[in-house]
Amino acid sequence: xxxxxxxxxxxxxxxxxxxxxxxxxxxxxxxxxxxxxxxxxxxxxxxxxxxxxxxxxxxxxxxxxxxxxxxxxxxxxxxxxxxxxxxxxxxxxxxxxxxxxxxxxxxxxxxxxxxxxxxxxxxxxxxxxxxxxxxxxxxxxxxxxxxxxxxxxxxxxxxxxxxxxxxxxxxxxxxxxxxxxxxxxxxxxxxxxxxxxxxxxxxxxxxxxxxxxxxxxxxxxxxxxxxxxxxxxxxxxxxxxxxxxxxxxxxx
Numbered sequence: 001x002x003x004x005x006x007x008x009x010x011x012x013x014x015x016x017x018x019x020x021x022x023x024x025x026x027x028x029x030x031x032x033x034x035x036x037x038x039x040x041x042x043x044x045x046x047x048x049x050x051x052x053x054x055x056x057x058x059x060x061x062x063x064x065x066x067x068x069x070x071x072x073x074x075x076x077x078x079x080x081x082x083x084x085x086x087x088x089x090x091x092x093x094x095x096x097x098x099x100x101x102x103x104x105x106x107x108x109x110x111x112x113x114x115x116x117x118x119x120x121x122x123x124x125x126x127x128x129x130x131x132x133x134x135x136x137x138x139x140x141x142x143x144x145x146x147x148x149x150x151x152x153x154x155x156x157x158x159x160x161x162x163x164x165x166x167x168x169x170x171x172x173x174x175x176x177x178x179x180x181x182x183x184x185x186x187x188x189x190x191x192x193x194x195x196x197x198x199x200x201x202x203x204x205x206x207x208x209x210x211x212x213x214x215x216x217x218x219x220x221x222x223x224x225x226x227x228x229x230x231x232x233x234x235x236x237x238x239x240x241x242x243x244x245x246x247x248x249x250x251x252x
Contacts, residue, residue: 057109063116075108137204139166143177145199145227146170153229159214160235167196168204175199175221177207179231186220186228193217 057076061069083105087093093101140163141155148171157163169175179194180186196207217231 060109060112060116064112068112068115072108072112076105079105079108137166137168137206139164139206142166142168144168144170145175145221148173148224148227150221150227150229154232155219155229156232156234157209157212158235159233160211162211163209165196165207165209166204167199167207169199169201172201173224174201175223175227178220178222179209179212180218180220183218183228186218186225189222189225195222198223 061073064072083101087098087101140157143155143165144151145167155165157165165177167175167177176198177194177196178186178189178192180189180192185191193212194207194209196205199205212231212233214233214235217233219229219231221227
């Protein structure tokens with residue numbers, strides 16, 4: 001064998017490389033490509049759908065009166081159990097029949113949405129609170145605490161007779177109400193003419209204040225003294241009210 005013929009013969013490793021290069025990649029059928037992610041996508045989609053339905057259902061139950069919410073929840077649970085039992089006994093339901101069954105199961109939810117949107121059965125006190133600016137507490141004067149600020153910096157009370165001051169704490173921190181002769185007394189928190197108990201976050205109370213003399217006094221939250229304002233005590237009259245002037249008290 002000549003030297004040139006010896007050089008032209010390919011080695012075994014180069015032949016294997018050529019074979020590897022020429023072997024085409026297998027083409028998976030489209031059906032296999034489509035079905036491969038289904039074991040992951042199906043449970044993820046099911047969990048997302050269940051979470052969305054549960055969230056919507058909870059919003060509806062919170063938006064309707066308590067009695068209606070209980071009734072809707074019971075009927076919805078019975079419909080779900082009955083609907084799935086019916087579907088299990090008749091596995092050959094057509095698509096239109098399954099859609100009709102789903103609508104029957106969901107009709108309590110649809111009724112709840114209608115009730116929530118139209119406001120049927122809303123308690124009278126909730127409507128009154130909404131008309132009064134969102135506070136359900138009453139009194140001769142009312143203070144609403146939110147974002148470490150009172151909703152007003154001036155209240156009026158009648159002199160010479162007991163007065164009621166409502167405190168609605170819509171904040172995430174406790175607050176109270178104290179009345180002093182002036183700002184200096186409030187700064188030292190000494191000699192309070194009235195000092196109410198702390199009101200927990202999300203709670204409200206109505207303070208009973210002993211008769212005050214006519215004049216201009218000072219009120220504040222002893223926990224957050226920057227929540228402050230003036231008390232105008234006037235002689236006679238039928239009672240006081242809270243002036244809805246912008247609160248000047250800042251954060252505490």
